[in-house]
Amino acid sequence: MPKPIVGLHHVTAIASDPQRNLDFYTEVLGLRFVKRTVNFDDPGTYHFYFGDDAGTPGTILTFFPWPQSARGVSGAGEVAQTAFRVPSNSLGYWRRRLLERGLPVKESGRRFEEEVLSFADPEGMKLEIVAYGEATAANPSRFASVPQEHAIRGFSGVTLLEHDGENTGNLLNVLGFHKIAEEGNRLRFAADGDAPGNQIDLILDPNAAYGRTGAGSVHHIAFRAPDNAAQLEWREExxxxxxxxxxxxRTYFQSIYFREPGGVLFELATDPPGFALDEPLESLGEELRIPEWLEPRRAWVEQRLAKLELHKASSAV
Structure with a gap:
């Protein structure tokens, strides 16, 4: 078998307003803007990457901010929630921070022995913050206003809404995620170890309507391959x-794509080469980076992209 998959590499979603998207994830959630590039399949539009200070796999939330994109409708065959992990003693801080910024917050109670806060971003994307015991060490954005001790520690995982979980569960087993718990119609699968994003939940609802992709919906989720050789082995498997x-x-990683039986688009992305490939760690995300094959058309690309202002906090408060 190939080298084990330890968790998620990134989650990619859709937004409609590039500046609003940038402001929310950097200024409210305290993530670092680790890369501003373009959608390689639609180079007249942005592709944003947010994560910890270095854009470590397992912390990366990316967006296609397509201006004027219609709001998506959640449903079966889609990601229902994307969850971040924080230390257990940070949940009160996050409740206050979100409420002070006018975001309705729902306390979802205990789920598999974890406390969960639920809320939505400005596009309606459903997010969660999970109190994760002794969460992994923080590598917070150097420009965030979130104190280091409360910084998001990457993903907890994602929840998929499925009509029937059997075939999806079988695929997760192949990928190294095994069922570890069940509460009502929610099943939890986990990879070995404690890497960020090592949990995939399935909510089973045979009567759920199908979703419609748009702003506020997840486009795909990507799992981690440690290197190119492992990715090729996984592709064969x-x-x-x-x-x-x-x-x-994809410049910063190599990708393969496949659709799971319930309809969610999966990707397997390599950890290397990473986001410091074409700019210093100190200035990640500050300038537009495009692949070499697009450089001859840079002027054309830049003319079609909205102007952005990256606001940096000078210290945590």
Whole structure:
């Protein structure tokens, strides 16, 4: 078998307003803007990457901010919630921070022995903050206003809404995620270890309507491959069960894509080379970076992109 998958690499969602998206994830959630680039398949539009200070796999939330994109409708065959982890003693801080910024917050009570806060971003994307015991050490954005001790520690995981979880569960087993708990119609699968994003929940609702992709919805989720060789081995393994794309060069990682039986688009992305490939760690996200094959058209690309202002906090409060 290939080297184990330890968790999520990134989650990619859709937004409609680039500046509003940038402000929310950097100024409210305290993530670092680790890369401003373009959608390689639609280079007249942005692709944003947010994460910890270095853009570590397992912390990366990315967006296609398509201006004027219609609001999506959540439903079956989609990601229902995206959850971040924080230390247990940080949940009160996050409750206050979100409420002070006018965000309705729902305390979802205990789920699999974890306390959960639920809220939505300005596009309606459903987010959660999970009190995760002794969460992993923080590597917070150097420009965030969130105190280091309360900084988001990457993903806890995602929740998929499915009509029937059997085939999806079987695929998760192939990928190294095994069922560890069940509460009502929610099943929890987890990879070995404690890497960020090592939990995938399934909510089963045979009567759920199908969703409609748009602003506020997740486009796909990506799992981690430790290197190119492991990705190729996983491509061969996954290809025994599902159609898999060829390897695609995304500059900061290599990708393959496949759709799980319930309809959610999955990706397997390599950890290397990472986001410091084409700019210093100290200035990640400050300038537009585009792949080499687009450089001859840089002027055309820049003319089509909205102007952005990146606000940096000088100290945590």
């Amino acid at each position: 996954i290809g025994k069960y599902l159609d898999v794309t060829p390897v695609m060069d």
